[in-house]
Every structure is written in structure tokens, then in C-alpha cells.
Amino acid sequence: MGYYFMNINNSCSNNIPVLSSILLFILCLYNPLAISVDDTVRFDANYSPTWGRDHVTVVGDGTQVQLSLDERSGAGFHSNQKYGSGIFRMKLKLPNKKDKGIITTFYLTGLPAGQPTGGPHDEADFEFLGSNGKKFIVSTNVFANDNGDREQQFTLWFDPTLDFHVYEILWNQHHIVFSVDGIPIRVYHNFKAQIGANYPSQQMHVESSIWNMTDWLGPVDWSQGPFVAEYRGFGLDACVHQPSDPQDCHSSKYYWNDPKYWQLTPQQNKLLKYVRRNHLVYDYCGDRKKHFIECKIH
Numbered sequence: 001m002g003y004y005f006m007n008i009n010n011s012c013s014n015n016i017p018v019l020s021s022i023l024l025f026i027l028c029l030y031n032p033l034a035i036s037v038d039d040t041v042r043f044d045a046n047y048s049p050t051w052g053r054d055h056v057t058v059v060g061d062g063t064q065v066q067l068s069l070d071e072r073s074g075a076g077f078h079s080n081q082k083y084g085s086g087i088f089r090m091k092l093k094l095p096n097k098k099d100k101g102i103i104t105t106f107y108l109t110g111l112p113a114g115q116p117t118g119g120p121h122d123e124a125d126f127e128f129l130g131s132n133g134k135k136f137i138v139s140t141n142v143f144a145n146d147n148g149d150r151e152q153q154f155t156l157w158f159d160p161t162l163d164f165h166v167y168e169i170l171w172n173q174h175h176i177v178f179s180v181d182g183i184p185i186r187v188y189h190n191f192k193a194q195i196g197a198n199y200p201s202q203q204m205h206v207e208s209s210i211w212n213m214t215d216w217l218g219p220v221d222w223s224q225g226p227f228v229a230e231y232r233g234f235g236l237d238a239c240v241h242q243p244s245d246p247q248d249c250h251s252s253k254y255y256w257n258d259p260k261y262w263q264l265t266p267q268q269n270k271l272l273k274y275v276r277r278n279h280l281v282y283d284y285c286g287d288r289k290k291h292f293i294e295c296k297i298h
């Protein structure tokens with residue numbers, strides 16, 4: 001099985017103009033974050049189209065998928081299995097168009113496949129907001145047997161339309177960590193035992209989609225379309241949920257449940273702090289209209 005190593009030297013050369021020398025120092029000299037994504041896994045090994053099937057194109061020996069959006073339809077795909085824990089990684093290249101009004105997603109959800117909204121459920125989201133071609137914003141959200149509303153939004157330190165980048169959600173019983181190219185941008189801790197805060201603990205599956213969010217982001221200029229998002233890396237390091245033994249996915253026989261993955265390393269914490277200081281543009285914990293118990297600890 002051939003692994004594609006997207007190591008940090010690669011992103012060093014791409015990102016030098018916008019990263020501070022401190023972050024570069026950590027990234028390039030210590031090189032702690034070599035991320036491997038198995039690019040050889042075929043889409044149909046783990047995933048299926050959910051909707052807009054004629055807007056889902058499988059290319060590259062089945063190892064790459066294009067989702068397209070035009071005035072007729074968007075498209076989405078989902079994992080065939082439901083999971084109870086894991087490290088969910090996808091390589092994603094966003095539409096290289098001025099695409100204000102559209103949204104590209106990669107997320108975990110407990111709702112049935114293809115159902116974007118519903119009652120209280122678990123969810124962990126990456127949502128890439130369409131842009132005017134200048135500023136690229138990724139919105140993250142966590143639902144914990146409720147209606148979410150825990151958005152944290154970040155500017156990206158690179159142009160996500162030029163290359164594939166690795167987006168990752170680690171989910172175990174201790175925390176959910178959102179990372180971009182191995183750099184943690186958000187941690188949602190499990191504070192259930194300490195303060196009774198909700199934490200996603202039901203089975204979830206992976207979904208990805210491209211669709212128009214005219215209501216939230218403004219009108220789409222369809223003359224710019226079609227808008228095409230590309231996905232690679234369809235392997236899954238995750239525990240398949242067994243209804244007969246739901247606790248199995250919390251077992252330490254899965255490496256992502258090991259104490260090593262219960263908290264960030266000091267180096268990862270430095271990177272997290274750096275990103276939050278320089279790239280965080282919205283945090284629900286700082287929103288006076290919202291009152292989440294976990295925000296009292298952050």
C-alpha cells in the first residue's frame with residue numbers, strides 16, 4: 001500500500017509569506033507533524049454518493065472525487081459505516097472560483113445520511129464558506145445531543161483552492177480536535193464529568209457536500225459555475241460502531257484512544273495558541289447572546 005507523505009516541508013514552501021517566523025521555526029526545524037494520508041484508497045471502499053449523483057464524478061482510478069454545484073444541483077457523499085471514535089481525515093481542494101453563497105463541507109454527523117438538519121444530535125463540522133476570492137474562512141461547529149451553535153471560525157493561512165490540504169477530526173472520549181495540515185485549530189473537551197457539559201457520544205458517520213447557502217451567505221453568481229470541490233484520501237482510521245457493543249469503540253486497543261491522544265502535546269498547544277491568536281475570527285464562547293457551560297472553563 002503506497003502512502004503519500006504530505007510532510008511539513010511541503011507546506012513550509014507554500015506558506016512562508018503568511019506564517020510568522022515563530023510558527024515556521026516550530027514547524028520546519030522540529031518537523032513534528034508529518035501527516036500521512038493514504039491516497040490509494042478508492043472512494044467506493046468506504047463511501048457512496050448521497051444526493052446529486054449526476055454531480056458526483058469519480059476520477060483517478062477511483063481514488064479522487066469531484067463534487068460539483070451548478071444552478072441545477074449540488075451533491076454529497078457519505079461513509080457506508082457508522083463510527084464510535086477515530087481520526088477522520090480527508091484531503092480537500094476547494095472550488096477555484098469566486099463562490100460567495102456556496103458552502104463545501106466535511107463533517108461527522110449522527111443524523112441519517114443526506115439529512116442536513118434535524119432535532120438534537122451529535123455532529124462535528126468543517127464548513128468552508130464561499131469567498132469573494134480573497135479571504136478563505138473555515139467554520140467549525142460541534143453538536144452534542146443538541147442543536148450545536150458552537151461555531152468557531154478561522155481564516156486559513158493558505159489559499160485552499162490551489163492545492164489539496166488535509167483536514168482532520170480526532171474524536172475520542174476525551175476531546176474532539178480539529179486540525180488543518182496537522183496543525184490543531186480547535187479542541188472541544190469532554191467536560192461531562194466535571195461540569196455536565198454535553199459531549200458527542202453516539203455513533204456518527206462522515207459526510208461531505210457542496211451546496212448553496214444563499215440564505216446565510218448571500219446570492220450565488222451562477223455564471224461563475226460549475227463550482228467543483230475535489231476530495232482524496234478515502235481511508236478511515238476509525239472504529240465501526242457495533243450496536244451490540246457500543247463501548248468497544250472506547251477501548252484502548254484503538255490507538256486514538258491511547259492516553260497519548262487524551263491531550264495535545266506542548267508543541268501542538270503552541271501551534272493551537274498561535275492559530276487562535278492570529279486566525280480566529282469568531283468564537284461562540286465570546287458571543288454574549290450564547291451561554292454554554294463549557295465556555296466557563298476555556
Ligand SMILES: *[C@@H]1O[C@H](CO)[C@@H](O)[C@H](O)[C@H]1NC(C)=O
Nearest residue numbers: 070071072073074212214215
Ligand atoms: C439554492 O438555494 C435556494 C434557496 O434555498 C434554493 O431554492 C435553490 O434550489 C438552491 N439551488 C441549488 C442548485 O441547490
